[in-house]
Amino acid sequence: MKATAVACANIAFVKYWGHADRGSADSAKHLPANPSVSLNLDCLSTTTTVTQVEGSDQDTLTINGIAAGTAARERASRHLDRLRALAGTKGCMRVVSHNNFPTGAGMASSASAFAALTVAAAATLGLSLDERALSSIARLGSGSACRSIPTGFVEWTVEAGEQDSYAHSIAPPEHWGLCDCIAVVSAEHKHVGSIQGHEAAPSSFLHQARVEQAPARVETCRQAILDRDLEALGREMEEDAVAMHAVAMTARPPVYYWTPDTLRIMRAVVEWRAQGLPVYYTIDAGPNVHCLCEQGHRETVEHRLRSLPGVTQVLVACPGREAHLVPDHLD
Numbered sequence: 256m257k258a259t260a261v262a263c264a265n266i267a268f269v270k271y272w273g274h275a276d277r278g279s280a281d282s283a284k285h286l287p288a289n290p291s292v293s294l295n296l297d298c299l300s301t302t303t304t305v306t307q308v309e310g311s312d313q314d315t316l317t318i319n320g321i322a323a324g325t326a327a328r329e330r331a332s333r334h335l336d337r338l339r340a341l342a343g344t345k346g347c348m349r350v351v352s353h354n355n356f357p358t359g360a361g362m363a364s365s366a367s368a369f370a371a372l373t374v375a376a377a378a379t380l381g382l383s384l385d386e387r388a389l390s391s392i393a394r395l396g397s398g399s400a401c402r403s404i405p406t407g408f409v410e411w412t413v414e415a416g417e418q419d420s421y422a423h424s425i426a427p428p429e430h431w432g433l434c435d436c437i438a439v440v441s442a443e444h445k446h447v448g449s450i451q452g453h454e455a456a457p458s459s460f461l462h463q464a465r466v467e468q469a470p471a472r473v474e475t476c477r478q479a480i481l482d483r484d485l486e487a488l489g490r491e492m493e494e495d496a497v498a499m500h501a502v503a504m505t506a507r508p509p510v511y512y513w514t515p516d517t518l519r520i521m522r523a524v525v526e527w528r529a530q531g532l533p534v535y536y537t538i539d540a541g542p543n544v545h546c547l548c549e550q551g552h553r554e555t556v557e558h559r560l561r562s563l564p565g566v567t568q569v570l571v572a573c574p575g576r577e578a579h580l581v582p583d584h585l586d
């Protein structure tokens with residue numbers, strides 16, 4: 256059996272940063288400390304083909320034509336174990352994956368990777384899972400991957416005391432012509448991964464305050480998305496991005512994802528806005544800056560970002576759809 260799935264990366268407007276504190280299993284299960292909201296990004300996607308193989312004693316993983324290292328292969332293998340357990344089988348699998356965004360451009364790919372792997376492996380194993388189940392399982396591979404399963408604008412909820420969590424769609428991609436102009440300032444792999452960032456977050460004296468604010472922020476963002484209100488969405492998004500990075504920078508040990516180039520772009524965006532250009536920024540666990548604007552301002556934002564020193568490339572993404580199966584296989 257063989258199946259291929261495509262999933263988009265996503266950018267969070269309210270970030271997932273830190274795990275719930277309801278027992279030791281929370282971090283392994285990627286139960287988040289706070290709810291989050293994101294947008295799937297159409298031209299940042301992962302395509303993954305999963306094939307069941309006879310007579311092999313280990314899973315294999317190829318990413319963009321290169322055999323993955325042991326750590327990445329074992330992480331994918333652990334994820335396949337979850338799906339194999341559901342299907343009641345043990346057979347090994349060959350996983351071939353391709354990212355359509357520039358590899359090594361410092362863009363987070365674990366969300367699209369684990370969403371595509373979940374959908375493709377479930378189909379290969381003949382599992383019939385609904386969106387909620389797929390989202391829950393994708394979360395176990397990488398927390399933010401649960402938000403790449405549903406379509407368009409997505410919310411990842413947290414229920415008090417629950418041992419499971421998953422994401423659902425707030426609005427489809429065509430609801431709002433937003434653009435994410437991503438100013439790439441570094442192609443390096445991030446030196447501190449989000450896994451360590453989540454672990455360290457509670458050691459910051461700011462963490463609890465940010466977590467307490469998050470439900471109200473998510474509420475405002477959800478309404479702003481429904482109203483297509485960029486000002487309201489942008490304000491919450493920028494504040495939460497800075498709050499998340501403040502938590503990272505005040506954690507023990509501290510993590511500094513920003514570089515001088517990052518800060519230059521943040522300041523430029525605020526200045527452009529003061530001059531009347533509606534654009535807002537957010538930053539994930541790395542130095543690159545995501546600048547959100549409406550379609551009509553995309554060219555201006557793109558052009559201005561390219562003119563800033565330190566910006567090596569600008570990728571532009573529009574709202575993307577749900578993780579889905581496709582008929583054409585990679586191998």
Ligand code: PMV
Pocket residue numbers: 266267269270271272291363365366397398399400449450538539540
């Ligand atoms: O899914 P992870 O463990 O890679 O964490 C994602 C963390 C952020 O990208 C910084 C925020 C988010 O909500 O996507």
